[in-house]
Amino acid sequence: MLRLLPFLTALLILSACLQDETLSGYGDGLWALTQQDGAPVTADITLDLRETGQISGAAPCNGYSAAQTAPYPWVEVGPITATRRACPDLTAEQAYFDLLSRMTLAEVSGPALILSNDSGETLTFRRVQP
Template sequence: MTGSRATLHNIARQSIRMAAATTVFGVLAACGDETISGYADPDATYVLSELGGAAFPARATIAFPAKGKVTGSAPCNTFNATQSVPYPWVDIGPVAATRRACPDLDAERR
């Protein structure tokens, strides 16, 4: 290529790169913010009604009573734990649970 053609070629390449970069940044800027700062309703208790597509025959619950806290009950036992990420994600830390036996223990083991 001659000098002027090489320069035009380089300018065209740079223009394409700039347009591509501008497009990428424009698309990223248009994305919504996914920051979640809230937690689940502290007064809500979620009840397990189905497990693996079948009705769950006993009562099992989970609640998020305060920021960073998780509590719940299974047919025989109760538990509490820490929640390290904001709702609706669930990342439960160390769990403290009771270890009682009862007639519904088979349902709890499911």
């Protein structure tokens, strides 16, 4: 039994090292956009952080996804891929994608997720309860 102790200790340490240190590890779940640069948002836009190293969601017209592997609290959104449906809100959708791609910092505080950058731009989300 004592021979197993070092092995079990090493296994425990290794499992702690494998914890998700990206935004997904801290903000795991689905988030709804409530403010863009401090202004209320009426369009239905979501951000899904349930998959490690990936963000996805629904914008006003299309679903989207991108890589995000920077360690928390930093954010580096990779190229955004989206479906190609047309709708009247394409301008709002493109503005969201452009702003999302410029975010560099994240703060998860209870039911709020705030993405920001050095220029003072912000995206504020609230956690969507399952």
